[in-house]
Amino acid sequence: xxxxxxxxxxxxxxxxxxxxxxxxxxxxxxxxxxxxxxxxxxxxxxxxxxxxxxxxxxxxxxxxxxxxxxxxxxxxxxxxxxxxxxxxxxxxxxxxxxxxxxxxxxxxxxxxxxxxxxxxxxxxxxxxxxxxxxxxxxxxxxxxxxxxxxxxxxxxxxxxxxxxxxxxxxxxxxxxxxxxxxxxxxxxxxxxxxxxxxxxxxxxxxxxxxxxxxxxxxxxxx
Amino acid sequence: xxxxxxxxxxxxxxxxxxxxxxxxxxxxxxxxxxxxxxxxxxxxxxxxxxxxxxxxxxxxxxxxxxxxxxxxxxxxxxxxxxxxxxxxxxxxxxxxxxxxxxxxxxxxxxxxxxxxxxxxxxxxxxxxxxxxxxxxxxxxxxxxxxxxxxxxxxxxxxxxxxxxxxxxxxxxxxxxxxxxxxxxxxxxxxxxxxxxxxxxxxxxxxxxxxxxxxxxxxxxxxxxxxxxxxxxxxxxxxxxxxxxxxxxxxxxxxxxxxxxxxxxxxxxxxxxxxxxxxxxxxxxxxxxxxxxxxxxxxxxxxxxxxxxxxxxxxxxxxxxxxxxxxxxxxxxxxxxxxxxxxxxxxxxxxxxxxx
Numbered sequence: 015x016x017x018x019x020x021x022x023x024x025x026x027x028x029x030x031x032x033x034x035x036x037x038x039x040x041x042x043x044x045x046x047x048x049x050x051x052x053x054x055x056x057x058x059x060x061x062x063x064x065x066x067x068x069x070x071x072x073x074x075x076x077x078x079x080x081x082x083x084x085x086x087x088x089x090x091x092x093x094x095x096x097x098x099x100x101x102x103x104x105x106x107x108x109x110x111x112x113x114x115x116x117x118x119x120x121x122x123x124x125x126x127x128x129x130x131x132x133x134x135x136x137x138x139x140x141x142x143x144x145x146x147x148x149x150x151x152x153x154x155x156x157x158x159x160x161x162x163x164x165x166x167x168x169x170x171x172x173x174x175x176x177x178x179x180x181x182x183x184x185x186x187x188x189x190x191x192x193x194x195x196x197x198x199x200x201x202x203x204x205x206x207x208x209x210x211x212x213x214x215x216x217x218x219x220x221x222x223x224x225x226x227x228x229x230x231x232x233x234x235x236x
Numbered sequence: 237x238x239x240x241x242x243x244x245x246x247x248x249x250x251x252x253x254x255x256x257x258x259x260x261x262x263x264x265x266x267x268x269x270x271x272x273x274x275x276x277x278x279x280x281x282x283x284x285x286x287x288x289x290x291x292x293x294x295x296x297x298x299x300x301x302x303x304x305x306x307x308x309x310x311x312x313x314x315x316x317x318x319x320x321x322x323x324x325x326x327x328x329x330x331x332x333x334x335x336x337x338x339x340x341x342x343x344x345x346x347x348x349x350x351x352x353x354x355x356x357x358x359x360x361x362x363x364x365x366x367x368x369x370x371x372x373x374x375x376x377x378x379x380x381x382x383x384x385x386x387x388x389x390x391x392x393x394x395x396x397x398x399x400x401x402x403x404x405x406x407x408x409x410x411x412x413x414x415x416x417x418x419x420x421x422x423x424x425x426x427x428x429x430x431x432x433x434x435x436x437x438x439x440x441x442x443x444x445x446x447x448x449x450x451x452x453x454x455x456x457x458x459x460x461x462x463x464x465x466x467x468x469x470x471x472x473x474x475x476x477x478x479x480x481x482x483x484x485x486x487x488x489x490x491x492x493x494x495x496x497x498x499x500x501x502x503x504x505x506x507x508x509x510x511x512x513x514x515x516x517x518x519x520x521x522x523x524x525x526x527x528x529x530x531x532x533x534x535x536x537x538x539x540x541x542x543x544x545x546x547x548x549x550x551x552x553x554x555x556x557x558x559x560x561x562x563x564x565x566x567x568x569x570x571x572x573x574x575x576x577x578x579x580x581x582x583x584x585x586x587x588x589x590x591x
Binding site for chain 2: 041042045048052055064065067068069071072075076077080081083084087088142143
């Protein structure tokens with residue numbers, strides 16, 4: 015029974031992991047990654063570590079991947095074109111490393127001495143919430159707190175990067191809705207069939223964005 | 237696999253079937269109750285034609301949903317478009333297995349059984365985890381429909397749920413500190429002292445209010461229903477959905493209301509504890525179990541009524557108000573609640589010697 019469940023979830027995890035790298039659509043990749051996380055959580059449950067499983071789902075599948083999906087949706091990333099891999103020389107190295115990994119696993123399975131006495135009952139309590147909590151807040155208190163400071167640094171760094179450099183004057187109102195204008199209106203070298211747009215609040219701003227000369231006559235183009 | 241294991245599995249399946257049937261029936265009648273109560277608030281009659289006083293309206297609605305044409309938008313991402321309502325409904329239903337509906341009860345011909353489907357060490361974290369997966373249903377529905385309004389609705393729902401999940405989780409930490417466990421059954425049994433009246437709401441009033449507000453936001457109900465704001469976004473993330481797929485979203489919303497109410501009842505209102513029931517009927521008897529389950533359902537139905545009441549009386553937030561309220565008010569207050577609870581708990585423990 016347990017072996018069947020293990021094969022099911024391990025197979026699911028591996029399948030999702032392969033789909034994650036094979037998919038061209040970033041959203042499909044994100045969904046595959048969620049599948050990997052949830053299968054891993056199921057495996058943790060089978061290893062008698064329910065707390066880690068729950069945290070895996072809450073933190074990775076429930077928070078981080080929501081943000082990833084959110085960003086993909088917000089930027090509306092299109093399907094990536096199939097193109098030649100730029101990894102070239104890394105491919106043989108990857109194959110060699112994968113072979114080493116498989117060899118290691120085979121070595122462990124075949125040559126390491128297996129004890130014939132199987133445990134009759136799982137009496138370990140290391141995976142339980144209470145033991146994890148007491149370990150985190152007594153024995154590993156300092157590493158735990160240092161990790162949280164690390165996260166705080168990351169937040170401060172992100173805020174520093176995202177901070178607006180120019181101060182917005184208090185009287186300025188936000189222009190309701192930026193204009194989206196076709197690119198060929200502003201650049202003659204762009205063919206009319208090109209549907210790309212420029213987002214801006216006014217034509218001067220568009221000219222500034224495209225670095226066009228000031229005497230560029232917009233009216234001569236029909 | 238021996239005989240007792242098989243019997244155990246069969247019992248679990250029966251329990252799941254009964255629980256799901258009861259819950260789905262209550263959910264169906266919540267929809268009817270919502271329409272009737274809203275009509276009462278707005279001085280109308282509401283649906284009262286099908287059956288006695290509209291009692292068969294939910295089934296008429298279901299029949300209508302099944303018979304409607306199922307329209308799929310041309311340029312939608314088909315696989316995800318079909319997957320999204322399934323994720324939403326499944327995540328809503330999956331949390332149902334951990335709630336204790338009643339105490340251990342001796343039932344004629346079967347023996348003493350606990351009136352809950354599953355019991356494990358991290359039940360509360362399981363509920364939070366599965367609920368947080370539910371947001372994908374809404375977000376993916378918005379993205380795959382290939383519709384601006386749907387996309388906006390999906391984005392809004394994910395932003396809103398991320399923001400309020402924090403306050404929701406933090407509001408529960410006070411309860412966890414008081415109970416010292418994540419096991420929902422132990423939390424309920426802790427509240428059965430004082431003749432079944434030691435409800436955590438008396439010890440955690442602030443946490444209860446924060447939880448209630450955050451839970452309404454999590455379920456996308458009025459006044460936090462921005463993901464499906466009719467006046468701005470047509471119908472939000474489910475604009476392009478029709479027939480049974482729309483019904484699944486509809487169902488998921490009401491099941492979510494139900495599970496959130498069950499969690500509020502379990503954690504704050506004493507779960508299945510009915511005051512003085514244990515003194516009258518005695519622990520473990522069939523009648524005690526029956527009264528406890530009825531008490532539990534009554535408390536849940538009170539919360540459902542509260543939801544409908546709020547919908548009838550409150551206007552909708554604006555999006556910046558929503559974000560400011562969540563991040564700048566609810567989150568600091570939740571942290572303050574944790575701080576207060578910890579301080580009082582330490583003072584209490586140092587005076588009484590132990591917990």
